[in-house]
Amino acid sequence: MRPIANTRSAAGIPTGRLAVWWVLASEIVIFGGILASYIMFRLSHGIWADYAANTNTMIGATNTFVLLTSSLAAVAAHAAAERGDGKLAARRLVYTILGGGIFLCIKSYEWYTEITHGFTISANGFWAFYYTAAGVHASHVIAGMILMAFVAKDAAKNAELHRVELVGIYWHFVDVVWIFLFPLLYIAK
Amino acid sequence: MATAEVATHHDDTRHHDEGFVKKYLWSTDHKIICFQYMITGIAMALIGGFFAYAFRMQLAFPGMEVPLWGVVTPGDYNALVTNHGTIMIFWVAMPVLIAAFGNYLIPLMIGCDDMVFPKINRLSYQIFLLSALVLISSFFVEGGAFAGAWTAYPPLSSTAEYSLTPLGSSIWLIAVALEFIAFLLGGINFITTAMNSRAPGMKLYDVPVIVWFIVIASLLFMASVGPLVAGAIMLLFDQNLGTGFFDPTRGGDPVLWQHLFWFFGHPEVYVVLLPAIGISAEIITVFARKKLFAYRTVLNTAIATGVLSFTVWAHHQFVSGIDPRMAHVFTISTLLISVPIAEMVFVYIATLYGGSITLNTPMLWALAFIGEFLIGGVTGIFLGASGSDIYFHDTYFVLAHFHYTFFPIAIIGTFAGITYWWPKMTGKMMNDTLGKIHFWGTIIPFNFIFIPLFVLGLAGQHRRIYNYENFPDLALDWMFDLRIMATVALLVMIAFQVVFFVNVFVSLRNGKKAGNNPWKANTLEWVAPSPPGHGNFEELPTVYRGPYEYSHPDREEDYWPQNEPA
Amino acid sequence: MIEYFLEQGSTYAASLDGVVNLIGVLVGFWFMASLGAFLFLIFRFRKKPNQKAQYVTGYEKHEARWVHWPHHLILVCDIFIVIGAVQVWVDIKQTLPEEPEAERVRIISQQWAWTFVHAGPDGKLDTADDIPMIDELHVEVNKPYIYELSSLDVLHDFSVPIFRLKQDSIPGRVITGWFEPTITGEYDIQCAEICGIGHGLMPGRIYIESSQKHAAWQAQQAPIALAATAQ
Numbered sequence: 001m002r003p004i005a006n007t008r009s010a011a012g013i014p015t016g017r018l019a020v021w022w023v024l025a026s027e028i029v030i031f032g033g034i035l036a037s038y039i040m041f042r043l044s045h046g047i048w049a050d051y052a053a054n055t056n057t058m059i060g061a062t063n064t065f066v067l068l069t070s071s072l073a074a075v076a077a078h079a080a081a082e083r084g085d086g087k088l089a090a091r092r093l094v095y096t097i098l099g100g101g102i103f104l105c106i107k108s109y110e111w112y113t114e115i116t117h118g119f120t121i122s123a124n125g126f127w128a129f130y131y132t133a134a135g136v137h138a139s140h141v142i143a144g145m146i147l148m149a150f151v152a153k154d155a156a157k158n159a160e161l162h163r164v165e166l167v168g169i170y171w172h173f174v175d176v177v178w179i180f181l182f183p184l185l186y187i188a189k
Numbered sequence: 190m191a192t193a194e195v196a197t198h199h200d201d202t203r204h205h206d207e208g209f210v211k212k213y214l215w216s217t218d219h220k221i222i223c224f225q226y227m228i229t230g231i232a233m234a235l236i237g238g239f240f241a242y243a244f245r246m247q248l249a250f251p252g253m254e255v256p257l258w259g260v261v262t263p264g265d266y267n268a269l270v271t272n273h274g275t276i277m278i279f280w281v282a283m284p285v286l287i288a289a290f291g292n293y294l295i296p297l298m299i300g301c302d303d304m305v306f307p308k309i310n311r312l313s314y315q316i317f318l319l320s321a322l323v324l325i326s327s328f329f330v331e332g333g334a335f336a337g338a339w340t341a342y343p344p345l346s347s348t349a350e351y352s353l354t355p356l357g358s359s360i361w362l363i364a365v366a367l368e369f370i371a372f373l374l375g376g377i378n379f380i381t382t383a384m385n386s387r388a389p390g391m392k393l394y395d396v397p398v399i400v401w402f403i404v405i406a407s408l409l410f411m412a413s414v415g416p417l418v419a420g421a422i423m424l425l426f427d428q429n430l431g432t433g434f435f436d437p438t439r440g441g442d443p444v445l446w447q448h449l450f451w452f453f454g455h456p457e458v459y460v461v462l463l464p465a466i467g468i469s470a471e472i473i474t475v476f477a478r479k480k481l482f483a484y485r486t487v488l489n490t491a492i493a494t495g496v497l498s499f500t501v502w503a504h505h506q507f508v509s510g511i512d513p514r515m516a517h518v519f520t521i522s523t524l525l526i527s528v529p530i531a532e533m534v535f536v537y538i539a540t541l542y543g544g545s546i547t548l549n550t551p552m553l554w555a556l557a558f559i560g561e562f563l564i565g566g567v568t569g570i571f572l573g574a575s576g577s578d579i580y581f582h583d584t585y586f587v588l589a590h591f592h593y594t595f596f597p598i599a600i601i602g603t604f605a606g607i608t609y610w611w612p613k614m615t616g617k618m619m620n621d622t623l624g625k626i627h628f629w630g631t632i633i634p635f636n637f638i639f640i641p642l643f644v645l646g647l648a649g650q651h652r653r654i655y656n657y658e659n660f661p662d663l664a665l666d667w668m669f670d671l672r673i674m675a676t677v678a679l680l681v682m683i684a685f686q687v688v689f690f691v692n693v694f695v696s697l698r699n700g701k702k703a704g705n706n707p708w709k710a711n712t713l714e715w716v717a718p719s720p721p722g723h724g725n726f727e728e729l730p731t732v733y734r735g736p737y738e739y740s741h742p743d744r745e746e747d748y749w750p751q752n753e754p755a
Numbered sequence: 756m757i758e759y760f761l762e763q764g765s766t767y768a769a770s771l772d773g774v775v776n777l778i779g780v781l782v783g784f785w786f787m788a789s790l791g792a793f794l795f796l797i798f799r800f801r802k803k804p805n806q807k808a809q810y811v812t813g814y815e816k817h818e819a820r821w822v823h824w825p826h827h828l829i830l831v832c833d834i835f836i837v838i839g840a841v842q843v844w845v846d847i848k849q850t851l852p853e854e855p856e857a858e859r860v861r862i863i864s865q866q867w868a869w870t871f872v873h874a875g876p877d878g879k880l881d882t883a884d885d886i887p888m889i890d891e892l893h894v895e896v897n898k899p900y901i902y903e904l905s906s907l908d909v910l911h912d913f914s915v916p917i918f919r920l921k922q923d924s925i926p927g928r929v930i931t932g933w934f935e936p937t938i939t940g941e942y943d944i945q946c947a948e949i950c951g952i953g954h955g956l957m958p959g960r961i962y963i964e965s966s967q968k969h970a971a972w973q974a975q976q977a978p979i980a981l982a983a984t985a986q
Contacts, residue, residue, distance in 0.1 A: 004386070004729060005301045011384040015305045018385060022377045022411070029415025037419065037434075037445055045440060122431035125440040132426060132434075264952045338949045344926060345909040351866065351951055437927025443910060444925065477800070483813030483822065508912070509923040509948075510930055513848040520840055524833040531785070532826045536813070538789060539821055541796040543809030548801070556797065563789055567782040574836050576774045576843030580757065580919045583912065583947040648760035649916030651947045655955040662916070662943040740808040747807055 020166045024173045027140075031177050034136065035184065038129045042188070051126035052189050054119055059110045060186035063103050064178060070099020071175045074148075074168040077155075081165065086158035093152040093164065096171060100145045107138060130185055137181060140174045217307035218723045220614070223293035225314050227607075230285035233321060234599075237276035238683060244269045244655075249669070249676035251656045264353070266655035267336035272324070274339035275361070278457070279368050280321055282599040286464040287372065287410070288317070290606050291379050291403040293614070297714035297721065298397050300388030300730040300752070306378050313374040320367035327360035335361035338653060340450055343435035343443045347427040359428050366421050369414050376407035388713065388752075391732035395751065397712050398481065398736075401488055402467035406460045409495050413456035420449035444510055451502035458594065459498045463491060465558065465602025466533065472555035472609050473537060474737050475710045477544030478747050481737040482536050490529040490536070497526045507578045516575040523573030530566060534559060545740070545747075550624030554605035557632050558597045565593030568643070583653075586646025589639045596635060604631070604689070612707045616719040617700030623692040630685030637678035641671035709748045712736050716752055757919070764917030764942065764963070766935040767847050771919040774839040781832045785825075847920065852899035852933050860892070862904045864911035864924045867953030869944065875980065876973050886973070886980045892944060892961045895969040899935040912948035915961055923948055936963040 006015060042048050077092035111131075121131040144167070151167045154160040213221060239257075246253065247261035254260055261269070292310065296303055304310045327334040335357040337346040346362075349355035383404045387396065423434040424446065433439030435446050474481050481487060500522040507516050537559055546552070568590040571577050581587055604627075611619050650663050657663040657672075706715040717726050730752035738749040756779055758772045800808075811818055851857075859880050861872035871892040875884035880903075886893075894900055904913055906924040914921040918934050944959030964972060 003301075003303045003307065003724075005296065005303045005305045005382060006386075008301065008386045010387045010391075013385070015381055015385045019306065019377055019381045022380055026373050026377070026411045026415060029412055030418045031415075033416030033419030033449060034422075036416070037423070037449070040445070041440075041442070121426070122433070125433060128423075128426065128432035128434060132422060132432070136422065263955055267949065267952060267954065336952065342910055342948070345949065345951055348909075351909050353952055437925065478808040480810060480812060482811060483819060486813065486819075486822065508921045509910075510925045510928065513844070516844055516848070517841055520844075521837055524837055527833060528826060528830055531829050532822060534789060535822045535825055538793045538796065539813065539818075541793070541800060543811055544796075544800045545802045545806060545808040546797060546800050548797075556793075560790065560793065563786060563793075567786045570782050570836065571775060571778050574774065574778060574840035576771060576840035576847070577778060579844070579847055579921050580771055580775070580916070582921055583914075644760075647757055649757075649943075649945075651914065651945045653949045653954060654945075659956055660943050660945060660958050661960075740810050742810050 014162070016162060016166050017169070020169050024170070027173065027177075031133075031136070031180070034129070034133050035180060038133065038184065041125055041129070042184075045125065048126040049189055051124055052185070054114070054117075055130070055186050055189075056110060056113075057186045059106060060182050063106050063110075064182050066099055066103045066106065067175050067178050070096045070103070071172055073099060074171045078165045078168045081155065081161040084158070084161065086155045086161055089161065089164050090152040090156035093148050093155065093167075097145045097148050097152070100141050100148075103141060104138065107134070133181055133185065137174070137177055140177070144171050144174050215311070216723075217303070217311050219292045219296050219304050219307070219310060220721065220725075222310050222314050223289045224614075226284045226289035226292060226317070229314075229318060229321060230281050230289060233276050233280040233284075236325070237273050237281060240269045240273040240276070242679060242683060244273070245676040245679050247655060248657070249673040251658050261655065263655045264333065264336060267338075267653065268328075268334040268354075268357070270653055271336050271338050271361075272328075272334055275324070275365070277595065277599060278339065278461070279365060280324065282461040282595065283368070283372060284317060285603050286461050286468075286598065286606075287379075287403060287406055288313070288375050290399070290464055290468065291375070291407070293610065294397075294714065295379055295382055295400055295403065296386070297613075297717060297725055298400050298712050299383060299386060299391060300713040300716075300726065300732065301382075301386040302724045302726065302729070304378050305382045305386055309374055310378050313371045313378065316367055316374070317371035320364045320371060323360060323367060324364035327357045327364070330356040330360065332357055340454070341424070341446075342450075343424060343427065343446050344437075346446075347424055347435050349428070359425060362421055362425050362428070366418065366425075369418055369421075372410060373414070376411050379407045380404055380411075387732075388729065389731045391751075394485065395732055395735045397467075398470040398484070398487055399464065399467035402463035402470075402491055405491055405495055406463040409456045409463075409498065410460045413453045413460075413499065416449045417453035420446055444506070447506050447509055448502070451505045452499070454505065455502045456495070456498040458591075459494055461598050462594070463495075465598040465605075466537075466562075468602050468606040468609070469555035469558045470537065470540075471710075471712070472551050472605055473540055473559075474739060475609075475708050476547045476549065476552035476555075477541055478739045479540050479542075479544040479737075480739055482539040482542075484735065484737065487533060487536050490533040493529040494526060494533070497522060497529070501526060501573070504573050504575075504578070507575050508582050520573065520575040524570065527566070527570060527573075534563060534566070549621055550619065550628060551605055551609035553625065553628050554601055554608060557628070558601045558605060561593060561601060561632075561635070562597040565590060565595075565597065568593065580649075581646065583651055584646040585642045585650045585652060588652055589642040589646055592639050592642075596639075600631070600635075604628075609708075610714075611696070612703030613714055613717075613719050613721070615697060615700070616703050617696045618703050618707065619692055619696045619700065623688055623695070627685060627688040627692065630688060631682055634678040634682035634685070638675045638682065641675045645671055706750075709746075711738060711748055711750050713751055716750065762917055762938055762940075763919075764915075764936055764938050764940075765919065766937055767843065768917070768919045768937075770846060771843050774836075774843050777839050778836055781836060785829065785832070788825075848932065850933070851901055851931065852935070854901075857899040857901050857933065859901045859903060860894070862892075862902050862913055862924070863907060864904070864913065864946070864950075865907035866909065866951050867946075867957040869913075869946075869957070869959040871959075873973075873976075875977050884977050884981060886976045888976075890959045892959060893969065893972055894936055894961065894963055895966050896936050896939050896963050898966075899933060901931055901933050904930045904932070909950050910948045911946050911950050911957075914945045914947040915942065916945070917942045921947055939963045939965055939968075 073092050073095040077089045080089035119127050148167050151163045243255050243258040246255040332354045337352050345351050426432040433441040435441045435443045503519040504523045703719045732751050740747045763769050863870040869890050871888050873886040874880050875886050904924045906926045911924045942961050944961050946957040
């Protein structure tokens with residue numbers, strides 16, 4: 001027996017989707033706090049532009065492309081789930097996870113190079129924000145990949161297909177956060 | 190997203206016995222989770238109260254060997270006040286008012302069988318419990334518990350050589366962060382449940398005020414805590430990874446933390462205030478047999494207060510080195526907030542007009558909430574006005590002011606709620622005489638603790654100083670008399686809490702059976718059996734009218750339950 | 756209300772106390788009025804046998820005005836309070852006295868002591884006759900002072916209750932402000948921001964002296980300070 005609470009929809013939006021939107025709302029203010037602090041500092045410290053010159057815009061742009069492509073796969077997975085094709089949805093989710101994996105590999109390479117050049121988290125304020133903001137974002141990428149693995153496992157058995165959409169919404173959010181981080185940390189020099 | 194598993198495993202468990210662990214420790218039933226939060230919160234209140242006892246003894250009798258603690262050293266003193274504040278706000282007011290009452294009341298009052306995400310609900314409590322254990326563990330590490338005040342201003346909190354609590358600071362921060370995660374999970378559950386799972390026929394204006402207020406409080410929490418979570422990550426990195434976000438010698442800014450902290454810290458007051466004031470709305474309407482005066486105005490004042498509370502945070506920082514021109518903006522916004530809050534209090538007072546008032550234990554608590562909160566409210570004006578705050582900042586006047594808001598919230602509001610919903614929670618009545626003894630034994634000493642502290646604050650006594658003998662102007666005899674008076678009153682108040690626990694045990698053993706609706710109240714929880722089983726209602730209710738139709742002229746009975754067809 | 760407990764020791768103490776009293780009168784009125792109405796209603800409408808409560812929605816005009824009028828009046832009171840508070844704030848925090856008459860004093864806070872650098876006989880800081888003192892601030896009555904407040908480690912707060920003055924010190928910044936003592940005597944300086952384990956052991960004292968006494972103190976201290984700097 002399903003609890004009645006789950007089946008009602010007095011607000012007209014499915015419960016799961018409603019909850020994901022609220023999760024994102026609470027995440028927005030967390031990233032908002034980091035980014036607002038960063039922007040305040042950036043505006044009052046002209047020298048940070050020089051520090052930012054050491055970031056690798058090429059790698060950042062590549063990662064933006066990878067993440068956007070993985071989001072496309074998530075959209076495709078949702079489309080498959082809408083049609084009831086769980087197997088295809090699961091396969092497309094795996095592509096999305098792969099995209100996240102490539103993103104993290106590139107990121108590790110990038111951080112490795114930077115750290116070996118002496119740009120560590122404690123180097124100065126800019127690098128502290130660079131690693132903190134990107135690190136919190138990366139932890140969301142990892143969390144999203146783990147969630148998607150579980151959803152894909154169910155979807156392959158044609159179960160819980162509505163979750164493909166929910167995890168997709170979350171993944172798009174992770175994507176959007178990166179789209180804010182990329183210009184702020186890489187392009188603004 | 191745990192819906193599906195729940196859907197498959199969730200049976201109607203009312204009729205078969207489960208093991209103790211499954212029934213009480215690993216339950217997804219919102220009522221059991223309420224009890225878990227409530228009991229953990231009360232246990233933490235005992236710890237926080239014990240801390241208050243230890244440092245109040247030190248203040249009244251400097252240097253004495255405090256029974257059960259020993260000599261309070263300056264380091265001990267700072268750790269005690271820090272953790273007293275942290276525990277009372279984050280581990281008592283939040284879990285009891287939002288989480289416990291929210292869990293118990295939302296599904297019952299909107300007429301459904303559980304939260305929309307029962308497993309996430311369980312997870313939320315487990316993370317909360319973990320956070321409490323982490324916090325307590327900080328007392329047993331090298332260097333002791335964090336001692337930099339609950340506001341944790343860097344560089345004191347970010348640098349071990351300044352704070353001398355190398356591990357305590359980080360453990361404290363991790364505990365607070367875990368607690369935030371627990372309440373974010375819980376809050377999302379509350380909001381989604383209240384939005385989506387209302388009983389058929391229940392329109393937005395048929396939702397009881399307490400449910401509205403818990404939802405608004407959850408929204409305020411969600412919208413305000415983010416920057417502080419970000420700040421906590423930054424502070425944790427400052428402590429452990431050598432970053433300098435708040436370190437002025439390395440381009441950081443210690444005042445940034447204060448902005449992040451108070452951007453959350455001020456709305457947080459309303460996060461815990463709203464559930465408490467909502468509880469008193471429910472109780473006052475029932476025991477005055479009155480319709481709530483201007484229900485929509487009440488909602489509007491709560492929303493206005495919530496929105497305004499995001500614009501006032503820097504009134505905590507008038508003298509902390511912000512641009513002095515900013516003080517004007519924050520003075521105006523802070524004084525503006527007095528308008529909706531005063532209006533809410535007026536509405537409550539107006540609700541009493543023309544009533545038929547029964548002064549039993551829950552009603553006494555609910556009325557005392559209004560009376561005492563009024564003192565907390567009016568004294569806030571002195572602190573919100575920039576000019577006078579120069580003097581009052583960080584004196585005992587501030588301390589007495591916010592205890593006159595937080596004590597009504599966390600203690601009076603909680604006892605009001607417990608004594609009112611006790612028959613529903615346990616199926617037994619509490620003893621009214623014992624309840625009244627406990628009430629007067631708490632309220633009278635409470636005023637004798639904090640009115641002397643107002644006076645000391647006016648005389649210039651600063652906070653967080655472990656021994657006033659070091660300050661000649663503060664070591665006068667009459668000042669020590671007032672400090673001793675406050676401490677003795679605290680001891681009396683603590684002693685009277687025994688009456689409450691006696692009442693609880695007597696009621697559980699020998700209490701009169703309550704029946705479904707002992708108070709003749711309208712809201713849906715009184716339709717369910719007392720205590721409700723897993724799944725709450727025997728037959729899920731349909732709603733036909735608002736929650737406060739008491740003494741309607743067309744009816745002989747003076748109440749009109751929400752689920753009764755016209 | 757404050758003046759009952761503490762002397763008014765600076766030029767702006769009386770105006771700050773005035774704002775506090777203004778707020779006291781206004782909120783005192785609202786407090787007594789609300790509490791009076793509240794208690795009266797509780798006693799007037801106690802439950803009586805066979806009497807039903809009235810059914811009042813609160814939406815009718817003649818009902819709602821009981822809440823709306825007080826609420827507008829509170830807004831009016833708020834305006835008076837804002838005006839008073841802003842005046843005092845501008846005077847204490849946004850004004851500085853003219854430099855030649857006013858003397859500068861440097862206040863350095865650290866865990867857990869105050870260092871007060873007095874300008875010495877020549878009235879100028881950063882000269883050879885500066886008089887640094889630990890936990891003791893000596894000032895002359897009826898003379899404006901500009902303080903330069905800084906911190907060496909964590910946040911502290913320079914608070915002189917008889918002046919009604921309070922200002923946080925922040926490492927990495929120098930914050931300026933002013934005061935002008937109006938009475939003589941010896942009073943507490945407190946640190947009003949928690950600054951670690953010794954926060955309760957950081958008591959400074961301010962000595963407000965007549966000009967003769969202050970000159971005598973300077974004459975006594977300046978040679979010692981000079982000798983110390985010469986070494």
